[in-house]
Amino acid sequence: MAMIGPPWPSGAKGGLRSGLPPGPPVDRRALLRRWLLVLAALALVITARFFGEQLGRLAAPTLVRWQIEYIDSRNEPPPPPPLPQSPFAR
Template sequence: MTWPQWLFELEHSPPPRHPVDRRATLRGLSAVLVVAALAVAVGVLAWYAGRGAAPVLVRWQTDRVDAGSDAPPLPPLPDSPFAR
């Protein structure tokens, strides 16, 4: 009985590496997808945090500007001739 030539080659050489290459490619692709999903999630969370913090920051800036730029008090005005 004659054995096929490829069976003899399998005994003396390692099997083809195609399944391992596919798994490595799949693992790399899934790592890229995970990184992209994390980047999108961080962006969405930052957007929500910015929307929540904006009113507080605007109120703080307005209060700070108003506190430093109050108008001087008005001088005493003479009595109105139309007052009763």
């Protein structure tokens, strides 16, 4: 049996849109799950950024102290400047 035209009625609600057959109806629960997943991912990103900033603020003094100690251990201290003779020296 040959059919002429699409298998759905052309005048049906939600008929052809841009030449494509109508898709399955979106379940409200699936839509709610999708939005909750997006919100959970966004909350996770915000929380990770907050904790990362706090960790960076706590670790910064230690890292700077380690860098200074490392640089100081690799360099020779400069020679002391020549001091004038003390008038109280014997």
